[in-house]
Amino acid sequence: MANVLVNAPKTARRGQAVEIKALILHPMETGFRPGADGRILPRNIIELFTATWNGVEVFRIELSPAIAVNPFVSFFAVATESGTIGLRWSGDEGFLVEEQVAIAVE
Numbered sequence: 004m005a006n007v008l009v010n011a012p013k014t015a016r017r018g019q020a021v022e023i024k025a026l027i028l029h030p031m032e033t034g035f036r037p038g039a040d041g042r043i044l045p046r047n048i049i050e051l052f053t054a055t056w057n058g059v060e061v062f063r064i065e066l067s068p069a070i071a072v073n074p075f076v077s078f079f080a081v082a083t084e085s086g087t088i089g090l091r092w093s094g095d096e097g098f099l100v101e102e103q104v105a106i107a108v109e
């Protein structure tokens with residue numbers, strides 16, 4: 004399982020834009036770099052990151068081999084109702100990580 008760090012407010016006012024930050028530890032190998040033995044290392048990247056608020060997608064980004072190791076994502080969403088923000092990373096070699104954080108909207 005990959006290590007994930009998520010920073011999101013625990014509470015927000017209705018209509019407020021809240022910032023959600025996420026960092027995932029992942030090697031992000033491009034598939035173009037030779038290893039110590041001279042062979043090309045197989046590609047291993049995160050291809051897609053999505054965020055949902057109570058099941059409704061609020062953010063999506065498609066990543067490419069040019070993304071750095073341990074990608075950091077930051078985005079804003081408008082707080083409309085209390086609930087759960089679901090974060091999902093998926094990629095090569097069957098990679099899939101999901102994380103959830105709760106936000107109470109006042």
